[in-house]
Amino acid sequence: xxxxxxxxxxxxxxxxxxxxxLRHSLxxxxxxxxxxxxxxxLSDVTLDILPGEIHAIIGENGAGKSTFMRLLSxxxxxxxxxxxxxxxxxxxxxxxxxxxxxxxxxHQEILLAEALTxxxxxxxxxxxxxxxxxxxxxxxxxxxxxxxxxxxxxxxxALVRNITLADRxxxxxxxxxxxxxxxxIFDEPTAVLTGEEVERLLAxxxxxKEQGAAVLYISHRLDEVQRLADKVTVLRDGKKIGTYxxxxxxxxxxxxxxxxRDLAAxxxxxxxxxxxxxxxxxxxxxVPGFAKNVSFQAHKSEILGFAGMIGAGRTExxxxxxxxxxxxxxxxxxxxxxxxxxxxxxxxxxxxYLTEDRKGKGLLLHERLAPNLTLSALTRFHxxxxxxxxxxxxxxxxAVEQYDIRLKSFGVKAGQLSGGNQQKLLLAKVLxxxxxxxxxxxxxxxxxxxxxxxxxxxxxxxxxxxxxxxVISSEMQELIGICDxxxxxxxxxxxxxxxxxAMTEHNVALLATSDAAADGNVGGRx
Amino acid sequence: xxxxxxxxxxxxEREWNIGWTDVGxxxxxxxxxxxxxxxxxxxxxxxxxxxxxxxxxxxxxxxxGATFVISSGGLDLSVGSMAAFITxxxxxxxxxxxxxxxxxxxxxxMMVAIVVGLFCGLxxxxxxxIGRIEPFIATLxxxxxxxxxxxxxxxxxxxxxxxxLRDAYRPVYFGTFAGIPLPIIISVAVAAVASFILxxxxxxxxxxxxxxxxxxxxxxxxxxIKTRTIAYAIQGTCVAVAxxxxxxxxxxxxxxxxxxxxxxxxxxxxIGGTALRGGKGHVWGTVAGAVIxxxxxxxxxxxxxxxxxxxAGVQGVIIIIAMLIQRFxx
Numbered sequence: 099x100x101x102x103x104x105x106x107x108x109x110x111x112x113x114x115x116x117x118x119x120l121r122h123s124l125x126x127x128x129x130x131x132x133x134x135x136x137x138x139x140l141s142d143v144t145l146d147i148l149p150g151e152i153h154a155i156i157g158e159n160g161a162g163k164s165t166f167m168r169l170l171s172x173x174x175x176x177x178x179x180x181x182x183x184x185x186x187x188x189x190x191x192x193x194x195x196x197x198x199x200x201x202x203x204x205h206q207e208i209l210l211a212e213a214l215t216x217x218x219x220x221x222x223x224x225x226x227x228x229x230x231x232x233x234x235x236x237x238x239x240x241x242x243x244x245x246x247x248x249x250x251x252x253x254x255x256a257l258v259r260n261i262t263l264a265d266r267x268x269x270x271x272x273x274x275x276x277x278x279x280x281x282x283i284f285d286e287p288t289a290v291l292t293g294e295e296v297e298r299l300l301a302x303x304x305x306x307k308e309q310g311a312a313v314l315y316i317s318h319r320l321d322e323v324q325r326l327a328d329k330v331t332v333l334r335d336g337k338k339i340g341t342y343x344x345x346x347x348x349x350x351x352x353x354x355x356x357x358x359r360d361l362a363a364x365x366x367x368x369x370x371x372x373x374x375x376x377x378x379x380x381x382x383x384x385v386p387g388f389a390k391n392v393s394f395q396a397h398k399s400e401i402l403g404f405a406g407m408i409g410a411g412r413t414e415x416x417x418x419x420x421x422x423x424x425x426x427x428x429x430x431x432x433x434x435x436x437x438x439x440x441x442x443x444x445x446x447x448x449x450x451y452l453t454e455d456r457k458g459k460g461l462l463l464h465e466r467l468a469p470n471l472t473l474s475a476l477t478r479f480h481x482x483x484x485x486x487x488x489x490x491x492x493x494x495x496x497a498v499e500q501y502d503i504r505l506k507s508f509g510v511k512a513g514q515l516s517g518g519n520q521q522k523l524l525l526a527k528v529l530x531x532x533x534x535x536x537x538x539x540x541x542x543x544x545x546x547x548x549x550x551x552x553x554x555x556x557x558x559x560x561x562x563x564x565x566x567x568x569v570i571s572s573e574m575q576e577l578i579g580i581c582d583x584x585x586x587x588x589x590x591x592x593x594x595x596x597x598x599x600a601m602t603e604h605n606v607a608l609l610a611t612s613d614a615a616a617d618g619n620v621g622g623r624x
Numbered sequence: 625x626x627x628x629x630x631x632x633x634x635x636x637e638r639e640w641n642i643g644w645t646d647v648g649x650x651x652x653x654x655x656x657x658x659x660x661x662x663x664x665x666x667x668x669x670x671x672x673x674x675x676x677x678x679x680x681x682x683x684x685x686x687x688x689g690a691t692f693v694i695s696s697g698g699l700d701l702s703v704g705s706m707a708a709f710i711t712x713x714x715x716x717x718x719x720x721x722x723x724x725x726x727x728x729x730x731x732x733x734m735m736v737a738i739v740v741g742l743f744c745g746l747x748x749x750x751x752x753x754i755g756r757i758e759p760f761i762a763t764l765x766x767x768x769x770x771x772x773x774x775x776x777x778x779x780x781x782x783x784x785x786x787x788x789l790r791d792a793y794r795p796v797y798f799g800t801f802a803g804i805p806l807p808i809i810i811s812v813a814v815a816a817v818a819s820f821i822l823x824x825x826x827x828x829x830x831x832x833x834x835x836x837x838x839x840x841x842x843x844x845x846x847x848x849i850k851t852r853t854i855a856y857a858i859q860g861t862c863v864a865v866a867x868x869x870x871x872x873x874x875x876x877x878x879x880x881x882x883x884x885x886x887x888x889x890x891x892x893x894x895i896g897g898t899a900l901r902g903g904k905g906h907v908w909g910t911v912a913g914a915v916i917x918x919x920x921x922x923x924x925x926x927x928x929x930x931x932x933x934x935x936a937g938v939q940g941v942i943i944i945i946a947m948l949i950q951r952f953x954x
Contacts, residue, residue: 422842445845459839464903465832473833474844476826484824527844 130179157333172196200280217254365579374398383427388414403581450533454540463513497526518549680918681807689862695905697835704885705770745860749853835902
């Protein structure tokens with residue numbers, strides 16, 4: 099039982115734990131399943147979580163990791179199966195019950211009130227009281243202590259708005275650890291952090307383990323998993339593939355277990371290099387606050403990748419090019435300058451952009467498929483002043499056929515399609531304006547393997563038709579798998595280019611993260 | 625790809641996909657009529673129904689315009705004051721021109737009404753879109769402005785229409801065509817044009833897209849500013865048409881003309897099935913909504929159960945219930 103109020107008892111408890119050679123399961127999930135209507139997202143998963151152990155859960159997007167975490171922390175209840183805490187059945191109907199039982203969840207997103215101070219955020223909803231008024235002084239003191247434990251030195255009086263992303267993450271962790279906890283669940287904690295900050299976080303996690311807590315760790319970053327985890331459980335398609343001792347698994351083993359087949363087969367075979375003349379020329383493009391003086395060219399029949407960490411400004415750069423954000427600089431398509439102040443003009447000129455946020459910015463989820471498909475190309479569907487619905491239906495039928503969109507009825511709404519089918523619909527929508535340059539932001543986020551392979555094949559076929567294709571992705575494997583050339587961005591600037599044999603995760607990561615790498619090309623290109 | 629879905633297995637989209645929001649208002653309308661008949665058999669007489677629907681025409685016409693604004697994700701609180709303001713300007717113009725132009729002052733005045741309505745709507749739209757001010761606040765402001773202007777123009781009293789025009793203008797409200805009162809024909813015509821624009825033209829699609837999700841619309845190359853501004857301009861034009869029908873009814877504009885119309889208009893749109901947060905607009909539902917409101921008022925007058933002074937209260941209750949239904953039917 100560790101909390102700010104009972105830290106002194108920590109030592110005794112850990113000692114008692116170590117004295118007991120038979121470490122029994124702290125939390126046990128027994129055959130838990132979760133169904134949403136006919137869809138099974140988690141199926142018959144059994145797992146033991148032991149104290150003083152870091153247990154990593156890995157799996158592809160949609161493998162059921164988040165669902166499993168939400169089950170353990172009381173956000174949802176299983177449709178079948180049971181949870182046992184210290185060998186006794188428990189039910190968590192609300193997150194508060196799981197918290198009371200000592201389960202702390204550190205959310206993936208940062209959920210803090212920006213306008214409040216660090217201390218106010220830490221104690222939000224459970225303020226300490228003295229004589230009927232809020233006891234700010236004690237809370238500030240405890241906040242300072244708790245944050246210091248985590249190696250975070252921000253003032254408890256600082257507004258959350260004014261502290262760095264990494265510090266916010268630590269505040270969030272401190273908040274989760276404020277109450278008594280025995281099990282700490284981290285959901286992709288390093289997604290928003292940079293190298294040094296990641297190291298600090300991993301040290302904290304090891305420290306929690308030393309103190310005897312059970313740590314459940316979900317991450318996409320297999321290198322971290324390999325360094326940290328005592329045990330690794332692999333989920334795939336909602337099922338548990340197995341639990342393995344951490345040190346015995348290499349990163350390739352983990353990837354293979356997650357995917358369930360050889361990764362090589364995922365990507366289409368690379369074409370013999372036949373990139374043509376320059377299609378898209380971008381010069382000195384700046385998007386205030388996000389991208390600075392970016393210049394590059396994309397060629398006919400080329401798949402050009404954009405790599406970088408989250409927040410490197412890749413999406414914002416292309417939103418600038420598409421006229422969706424204020425930007426300066428010049429953009430030319432086959433030598434003709436484009437007015438990047440009007441999204442309509444950019445689309446009409448022939449640049450299509452497939453957003454990374456398909457639910458928020460790509461599709462009208464409550465609208466049926468045909469109106470979604472034709473929304474950016476409506477002009478083609480009204481010969482006179484009225485829209486011709488039959489033409490829209492024909493276009494939908496053609497798109498369903500061409501992109502293999504699986505649906506029960508043409509009358510369904512876009513929100514009822516699975517992620518992969520939504521992505522294919524979005525691809526069809528973007529291609530309906532017959533662009534000569536297609537920009538695809540995170541082409542396979544939240545999509546299952548089979549659909550992934552199909553999307554890659556579509557991208558391949560676009561460039562064989564002579565289009566230029568630009569792929570922005572946070573999955574390095576993906577970029578290396580399909581691109582002819584990769585440009586790397588960091589902090590709003592282009593930091594270099596890799597191509598040919600130099601396209602390795604190591605080289606891309608070096609350019610994307612470190613100041614040490616000299617700005618410029620890393621081998622490869624001519 | 626090697627795996628192809630056999631597209632024959634996919635059910636085709638039905639031409640008419642009718643849901644509860646589509647038929648709900650009409651079912652409510654029929655139920656209300658039955659209740660009315662049980663309370664007082666005269667309720668369903670052609671004269672009474674004709675009167676009720678004629679009276680609902682102003683609200684129906686304005687609410688059709690509001691369907692565009694609300695569908696595109698906006699709101700317009702100024703419609704009642706705007707109607708009073710346009711009525712005032714129109715009467716002043718007609719009275720001024722009557723000595724020279726005679727009866728021709730009436731069609732000229734109608735043109736003026738339309739132009740003024742379009743302009744007022746455009747101003748509302750530009751304040752909201754270019755000025756980036758919340759629709760609620762922007763139109764609350766113009767609501768005050770229009771109301772002050774009509775009060776100022778009428779010196780706190782009333783602006784009556786010139787005697788020489790009264791008889792010639794009268795049929796616009798009191799006349800019939802093929803036995804149907806003209807205001808009913810006008811509102812049906814307005815709704816018909818509106819439903820063509822909303823369901824058959826490019827603009828209608830853009831309007832619904834902007835209201836359903838601004839980002840998706842923007843990323844699809846649709847101009848939010850243009851789409852929203854046009855919606856407000858349509859609203860202004862509809863208010864002008866309603867004002868034109870309204871002038872002969874009382875033959876005057878007063879500072880109390882159109883008070884609380886915005887409440888009735890928004891209620892009509894919402895019980896008509898259009899979501900207040902934007903998205904697909906239901907033009908005919910809106911018309912049904914306007915009739916429902918007038919039917920309820922009529923029932924209250926005929927029944928003696930509830931004082932007719934409580935009409936606005938009942939309308940307030942209805943809009944809250946309609947919103948609750950929308951919230952919980954999600």
